[in-house]
Amino acid sequence: MIADPQLRTAQALRIDGVSxxxxxxxxxxxxxxxxxxxxxxxxxxxxxxxxxxxxxAIGGFIAQSEGQISIGGAVVDHLPPNKRAVGIVxxxxxxxxxxxxxxxxxxxxxxxxxxKAATTARVDEMLALVxxxxxxxxxxxELSGGQQQRIALARALAVRPAVLLxxxxxxxxxxxxRLDMQIEIKRIQRLARTTTLIxxxxxxxxxxxxxRVAVFNQGRLEQFATPSMVYDAPAALFVNTFVGAANVxxxxxxxxxxxxVTLTLDGAGxxxxxxxxxxxxxxxxxxxxxPEHLQRTASGLxxxxxxxxxxxxxxxxxxxxxxxxAVKISEPREAGAEPLSPGTPIHLAPKGPxxxxxxPHHA
Amino acid sequence: xxxxxxxxxxxGLRLAAPLAIFYAxxxxxxxxxxxxxxxxxxxxMTRFGFTQYAKFLFxxxxxxxxxxxxxxxxxxxxxCLVLGLPLAWLYVRAPSWAQSTLMLVILLPLLTSVVVRTxxxxxxxGRQGIVNTTLASLGLIDAPLKLLYTEAxxxxxxxxxxxxxxxxxxxxxxxKLDPSLLDASSALGAGEWRTFRKVILPLTLPGIVAxxxxxxxxxxxxxxxxxLVGGGQMLFMPMYIYQQATTLSNxxxxxxxxxxxxxxxxxxxxxxSLLGRLSKGYAHA
Numbered sequence: 001m002i003a004d005p006q007l008r009t010a011q012a013l014r015i016d017g018v019s020x021x022x023x024x025x026x027x028x029x030x031x032x033x034x035x036x037x038x039x040x041x042x043x044x045x046x047x048x049x050x051x052x053x054x055x056x057a058i059g060g061f062i063a064q065s066e067g068q069i070s071i072g073g074a075v076v077d078h079l080p081p082n083k084r085a086v087g088i089v090x091x092x093x094x095x096x097x098x099x100x101x102x103x104x105x106x107x108x109x110x111x112x113x114x115x116k117a118a119t120t121a122r123v124d125e126m127l128a129l130v131x132x133x134x135x136x137x138x139x140x141x142e143l144s145g146g147q148q149q150r151i152a153l154a155r156a157l158a159v160r161p162a163v164l165l166x167x168x169x170x171x172x173x174x175x176x177x178r179l180d181m182q183i184e185i186k187r188i189q190r191l192a193r194t195t196t197l198i199x200x201x202x203x204x205x206x207x208x209x210x211x212r213v214a215v216f217n218q219g220r221l222e223q224f225a226t227p228s229m230v231y232d233a234p235a236a237l238f239v240n241t242f243v244g245a246a247n248v249x250x251x252x253x254x255x256x257x258x259x260x261v262t263l264t265l266d267g268a269g270x271x272x273x274x275x276x277x278x279x280x281x282x283x284x285x286x287x288x289x290x291p292e293h294l295q296r297t298a299s300g301l302x303x304x305x306x307x308x309x310x311x312x313x314x315x316x317x318x319x320x321x322x323x324x325x326a327v328k329i330s331e332p333r334e335a336g337a338e339p340l341s342p343g344t345p346i347h348l349a350p351k352g353p354x355x356x357x358x359x360p361h362h363a
Numbered sequence: 364x365x366x367x368x369x370x371x372x373x374x375g376l377r378l379a380a381p382l383a384i385f386y387a388x389x390x391x392x393x394x395x396x397x398x399x400x401x402x403x404x405x406x407x408m409t410r411f412g413f414t415q416y417a418k419f420l421f422x423x424x425x426x427x428x429x430x431x432x433x434x435x436x437x438x439x440x441x442x443c444l445v446l447g448l449p450l451a452w453l454y455v456r457a458p459s460w461a462q463s464t465l466m467l468v469i470l471l472p473l474l475t476s477v478v479v480r481t482x483x484x485x486x487x488x489g490r491q492g493i494v495n496t497t498l499a500s501l502g503l504i505d506a507p508l509k510l511l512y513t514e515a516x517x518x519x520x521x522x523x524x525x526x527x528x529x530x531x532x533x534x535x536x537x538x539k540l541d542p543s544l545l546d547a548s549s550a551l552g553a554g555e556w557r558t559f560r561k562v563i564l565p566l567t568l569p570g571i572v573a574x575x576x577x578x579x580x581x582x583x584x585x586x587x588x589x590x591l592v593g594g595g596q597m598l599f600m601p602m603y604i605y606q607q608a609t610t611l612s613n614x615x616x617x618x619x620x621x622x623x624x625x626x627x628x629x630x631x632x633x634x635x636s637l638l639g640r641l642s643k644g645y646a647h648a
Contacts, residue, residue: 059550081549094547098565107561108551159552 010037010193011072011162013058018067020053020219027053028064029219035163035212037072038193040186042206045216046242051199054216055165058197060084071162082111087161087194091168093152095140101151102127102136108159126154129188146177153185157192164189164196170205182209203243207231215239235276237359240288247289247327250361253281261358263287267323269301271349273356284361291316291330293355300349303327308339315339319346401618408615415619425603425620429627432583432600435518436631439582440575442522443529447574450526451533455540469534473527481591484520485511488592512594520592521582528577536570537563572639576632583628600624 013035020028028050035041043051057064060081068075076084095104105126109119127133130150140148149169156164169185170178186209189196200206206213207227214224215238223235234240241248251263254270261275263285273287292314303319306326310333317329317339329348340346350356404412419425454465472480487493488510495507510516540563548558564571586601593599600620608617 059546061546061549081546082552082554084550086550088547088550090543090547092541092543094541094543096544096547096562107548107553111548111551111553111557155547155551 011195012037013163013195013197014068014070014073015054015058016068016070018054018057018064018069020050020057020062020064020066022053026219028057030067031216031219031221032067033214033221033224035195035197037195039211040189040196040198040209042198042200042210042213043216044200044203044206044213044243046201049216050219051216052167053219055088055167055197055199058163059086059088059165085159085162087156087159087164089149089152089156089164089166089169091171093140093148093172095148095152095155097140100137100139101132101143104140104151105155105158108155112159122158126158129157129191130154130184145173146181149173149181150184153188157188157194161194164192164194166196166198168199168201170200170202178205185209207243213243215243217242234288234357237286237288240357240359245291245328247291247294249287249289249321249325249327251285251287253279253283253285253358256281260353261285263358265301265321265323265325268321268325271301271356272353273350273358274354275358277360279358279360285358286361287356287358289327289350289356291328293351294327294329294348295331295351296329296346297349298347300347303346303348305340305342305344305346307342310337310339319348321348397618397621400614401622403615406613406615415615416623418616419620419623428598428600428603429624431597432624433627433631435514435521435589435599436579436583438514438518439521439525440529440579442518443526443578444571444575446522447526447529447533448571451530451537454530454534455537469527469530472524477524477585477587480524481520481588484516484523484588484592488516488520511592512596514593514597517589517593517597521585521588524585524588525578525581528581529574532570532573532577533567536567536573540566569639572635576635576639579635580628580632 015031015033015035018028018031019026031050031054043054045051053062056062058069060076060079060083063077068077070076071085096107099107102123105123106119109122114122123136124133127136130153132147132150132154135143135147135151140151143151149172166185170181173181182205198206198209207230210227212225213227213230215222215230215236217236217238223230223239225233225235230239230243234243237248240246249263249265249268249271251265251271253261254264255262256275256279259274260272261279262270262272264270265287271287273289279285301321303321305317305319307318309316309318313333314330315333315337317331318326319329320326327348400408401415402411402413404410404414450465450469454462454469457465485492489495490507490509490511492510494510495504498504499507544562544566545558548562553561583599584601586605589597589599590602604617604620604624607613607620
């Protein structure tokens with residue numbers, strides 16, 4: 001347990017209108033968000049979406065073209081990386097190969113001129129935190145991937161950074177170890193109460209670990225919300241399709257209500273959904289429905305079962321609508337239940353009008 | 364397992380045979396002849412004895428020549444290291460279009476004849492040379508400085524000639540360095556000097572040692588540059604051997620000096636490579 005009166009952790013991080021260009025390419029486009037002190041935020045997006053650029057800008061390795069980054073209320077844009085109090089765990093861990101685990105952890109403390117006794121005490125404390133006391137004298141190449149990662153984490157946390165950045169921390173780990181390390185990092189982050197940003201392209205990782213998720217696409221911040229909000233109420237079509245699975249159906253707006261619209265699907269019937277951005281009657285639009293939010297009903301969109309996959313606790317169907325568009329339906333499976341056979345005619349409707357989200361369609 | 368190892372070994376030996384024969388005939392055999400010649404007491408080579416070795420090892424003049432030669436090697440190596448490290452760093456950090464130009468500049472000394480390079484240094488360092496005329500036209504000096512035929516001038520010329528031997532191993536070592544290690548060092552609060560001392564230097568030490576080995580061995584045996592830029596006032600081992608053999612026709616003494624010089628160089632190089640092995644253990648890479 002860390003109990004230190006000088007704790008500089010739990011500092012707020014503010015990203016204010018940050019843009020960055022690589023030549024003509026806009027890697028970050030006017031990104032603004034606030035991270036509370038001690039919060040764990042995941043920067044989620046496909047590769048090339050700008051999340052790593054933002055991480056490097058916060059670390060001070062690149063100077064953003066526009067906007068401000070502040071830590072604990074102070075603007076840090078003019079500071080080089082070694083003056084920023086930002087801890088980083090690199091994707092390849094970047095442990096110094098010529099130093100032992102303990103020497104790696106001590107490196108930042110020595111660079112800051114910490115007294116020898118205090119350094120030794122802090123190194124022991126960090127080794128205890130990551131539960132690797134018995135491996136203090138090992139060199140990085142003598143450690144497993146998970147152990148290397150924990151040493152890298154201990155090294156970054158040893159100097160009590162105001163903000164901790166983790167760049168694709170689980171990409172190099174095999175699947176079994178990944179979950180263990182996710183739990184481990186979450187535990188350590190809670191104990192150290194360090195404001196933490198995790199860059200990842202893995203939505204499960206982001207949803208399971210983060211207090212809030214920032215979804216990036218092509219340099220833009222598409223949504224910044226809690227994992228449940230991002231999943232249940234996606235703010236953009238990209239978020240809806242990138243996070244979780246979604247059926248995307250094209251149609252034309254037929255009626256407008258305050259929040260809800262009715263859509264005529266091209267040759268497949270009508271569907272009602274929640275509208276996020278203003279649309280007009282007759283406009284082209286797309287509606288997104290997650291497979292588990294579709295149900296078989298007496299009336300609704302007519303479809304034919306193509307395939308039924310019993311996946312233990314759920315059954316996933318692939319069905320074809322009257323206009324030939326394929327949709328997926330996921331429903332819980334009762335004990336002993338067999339999937340419907342291919343060719344069975346069914347009718348489909350969203351479980352509720354809030355669960356179908358309508359986005360304007362830009363052809 | 365044993366059979367396959369045997370096959371591999373036989374192939375290896377057969378492929379290595381031409382080179383082995385070449386070395387035996389043109390390197391090992393002459394060396395043995397050299398040693399045989401050195402064991403004669405008189406220049407006419409009629410009687411055997413170790414007097415030639417005793418003559419060198421108890422002669423202050425000869426020992427001074429040996430010491431001076433070895434010291435020149437140290438000076439040239441240090442100058443190459445100090446100038447070569449930033450150059451190698453520049454090369455590794457440069458964008459790829461600039462790298463090809465830089466590599467040409469780095470390799471240029473190797474692509475030019477030693478004689479041509481040495482004469483160009485005479486032009487640069489001479490009384491009416493580029494350095495002196497520039498300094499004079501700037502009004503910094505009244506009389507031309509003596510640059511040619513000085514130890515400093517010769518060390519600079521040798522350093523230029525041997526520079527590729529230092530820079531190429533350094534480039535190899537520096538490009539193997541993971542750039543994220545430097546970012547990690549910086550993020551942990553280390554300034555550039557600490558990063559250089561604690562991360563870059565220990566991890567590139569094997570390359571530095573390799574560069575020093577090559578530069579040192581080349582610098583102390585560089586007969587042409589030592590003679591032409593150093594001039595007649597300074598005597599170094601290669602010229603000493605040459606004089607004894609051709610001018611004085613004292614072949615046994617020349618052979619003995621050669622063997623002693625060879626021994627001294629081997630000792631110096633072993634010390635260097637010992638340092639390299641220690642650094643390798645230290646670097647754990």
